[in-house]
Amino acid sequence: MEILSSRVLLKPKDPAVTTAFYRDVLGLAIYREFPGGTVFFLGQGLLEVVGRGEAGAGPDVALWLQVRDLPATLAELCSRGVAIERDARREPWGLDEAWIVDPDGTRIVLVEIPEGHPLRTDARTP
Template sequence: MEIVTSRVLLRSADPEALTDFYRDVLCLPVAREYPGGIVFYAGAGLIEIPAHLAADTPAAGDMLWLQVRDVAAARAELAAAGVPIAAEPETKPWGLIEMTVHDPDGRSLIVVQIPDDHPLRRDLR
């Protein structure tokens, strides 16, 4: 499976306070904001605080966001390797095609394909 990019998602019982900390205390630059969350540049990596996950998930849960070119191919590859698919690929309200698997420690891996017409693919130059 070829990984194109990745980011760390930080879930919090108080995503607003966590956002304030990363933005105002650590002064991380904002990569993008979307309804329900914010993504910060963190050196060569990204840190995302998804407020839409705060209410129904434990604050201590770690997740990895892994962008792939073809989520269906990644699904087939992972299933062939015996990895259970926790959530089948589906287009989310924010326009990304996502599926979820778990690592051996139970950590969620969100495997994401960005459709060609998604705003993340627009050249804003």
């Protein structure tokens, strides 16, 4: 199978509220809009808020968003009224993570990769 493009699809209970959250509160840039949906840039991926869902978020799915400066990002989000579900902490795997949720309860894991972590190692360096 050859993958040419991909995106995460969210079907929110209230599309206007969820679209406003990702656009206005998180400040994600819009890739494109169409009747019934909005696609946002999500780093190297895309997030599409489309249609209307019934069940809401499930506990086994989360969005993983890498940020440059986790404390500054959390301060900015708090100033915009976003509740921090779990404060930042260093995980056993070495990443600094904090959690927020979108209006439907989808967990958003905010991640900073600290200096010296293997994910920051340039594999091209001998």
